[in-house]
Amino acid sequence: MTRTDVQDTLREMWETRPARPRDDRQIAGVAAGIARRYDIDPVLVRVGFVVAAFSGIGAALYIAGWILLPDAPADPSAPARSRTRGYLVVGLAIAAAITVGSLFGGNGPDVLLPLLVVAGLLYLLHRSRGKLGTGATASEAPTVATPAAAGGPSLVKDPAGPPAWDPLGAAPFAWDLPEPSPAPAPPPPRTLPVTSVTLGLALIAGAATSVIMLLAGALTVANLPVLLGVVLAVLGAGLVVGSFLRAGRGLIPFALLLSVLTWSVVAAPLDRWQGNGWGELRAAPTTVAALQTTYQRTAGEIDLDLRNLDLGVGPDGNTNAVRTRISLGAGDVLVQVPNTADVTLTGSLGVGDISFGEQRDDGPGAELNVVDDLGTDGVRSGRPLLLDIEAGAGDVEVRRG
Structure with missing residues (x-):
């Protein structure tokens, strides 16, 4: 394949780009136009x-x-757009703005790679099927010439003379017989039950996976993404099969809902939801002996005030680091540390925002690692404080003073 072939293909793709039909659009008809x-x-x-x-x-x-893509001519008989499409348009605009912001906000490589993949797939699609579609809308039905329009005989009886089916008048005794009835219309094509069959198979696959995991002792909240992934894989296979059989559109809402649920479970790991209670947890230890090794909640709020924690070196000369761990399934975490404490932070968050002073990270899979922050005095003093914070979803803030 030469450079000239690529240029010719791209030019042909642009010159033969389809119009967006009005009769099969969900939002703006982009997918329907490409499909036709x-x-x-x-x-x-x-x-x-x-x-x-x-x-x-x-x-x-x-x-x-x-x-x-240009818009197809308006059809006066087409129904008016529903208000739901307006909300979808607003959602699309917001999502597109987020994508553009990611492109210029430091995540360019993460966005450019999928763009290159889509461009390559579209190029290969045009190379293999560019001559098949005509770009016409489905409402443009072919014109069928009637016998009268084509100059053929008419089957309408004329009271002043013989009918058209007997132009020579050879059978006047049969002129009063009824006209021949038109041929019956062919039955509509049968639609295969792809949606119902796929949903049934998805339920069977989910139930079988649950039984296997239960017998293996692996049916836990942390393994819920595995179960959802099996059901989602069956729905995806049904969508692929339905795309070739022109059926199975009812699977789209189920696949979208399950995809969002699976993404949420993976982004906010459910193993962090296995805490020892719900609600608010507040603690303000002043001695190392009173500081617990772990503060844990399933959902709620953890407020740990360490501003008065004594991190000085005692008479025994112990300079070992003071450690504590915070685990929260969903909610907010606030940790306040002394201004001059030497702090090392290891924080991870499934979905949300995590910050320590001016250092911050947010979004799915947010992480923040701070090593030897010496505080306002800028020198090593006392025993270092090591914080390990894990949360599934919410906001985590560590601040001084």
């Missing part, structure tokens, strides 16, 4: 946009298609 251009099921294209959304570029790609 390349003669594939629009469900497959919509699933592709959903997968791209989880990589952070789906909304931006849809907005780009909305801008670049």
Whole structure:
């Protein structure tokens, strides 16, 4: 493949870009237009946009298609748009703005790689199926010439003379017979029950996985992503099969809901939800002996005040580090440390925001590691304080004073 071939293909892709139809659009008709251009099921294209959304570029790609693909002529008989589509448009705009912000906010490589993958797949699709689709909308039905329009005989009886089916008048005794009835319309094509079959298989697969995990002693909250992944894999297979059979569109809401649930469980690990209680936990130890090794909650708030904790070296000359661990499933964590304490922080958060002074990280998988922060005096003094904080979802703040 030469450079000229690539340029010709790209030029042809632009010149033959499809119009966005109005009769099969969910939001703006981008997926339906691409599907008709390349003669594939629009469900497959919509699933592709959903997968791209989880990589952070789906909304931006849809907005780009909305801008670049022309709109099909309006049909006066088409129903008015519902208000729900307006909310979807607002959601798309917000998601696209987040994508652009990620591109220029330091996450460029994470966004550019999925863009290159999508561009390559679209190029290969055009190379293999560029001659198949015509880009016409489904409402443009082919014109069928009637016998009268084509100059053929009419079957309408004329009282002043013989009917058209007997132009020579050879059978006047049969002129009063009823006209031949039109041929019955063919039955509509049968729709395969892809949605119901796939949902049934997903339930069976989920139940079988639960039984196997239960017998193996692995059916725990921490292993819930495995169970959700099995069910999601069955739904994904059903969507792929349905895209070729032009069926299974009812699976899309279930797949989207389960995808969001699975992503949330993976982003905020459920093993951190196995605490020893709910609600608020407040502690303000003043001695190392009163400081617990672990402060844990399933959900709620942990407020640990260490500003008056004595970290000085005692008469025994012990300079070992003072350690404590904080674990929270969901909620907020606030740790206050002395101004002059030597602090080392290891923090991880499934979803949310974690900060220590001016250092901050947020989003899924937020992490913050601070080594030997000497405090306001800037010198090593007393026993160092080591903090290990883990949370599933929420906000974590460590501050001085």
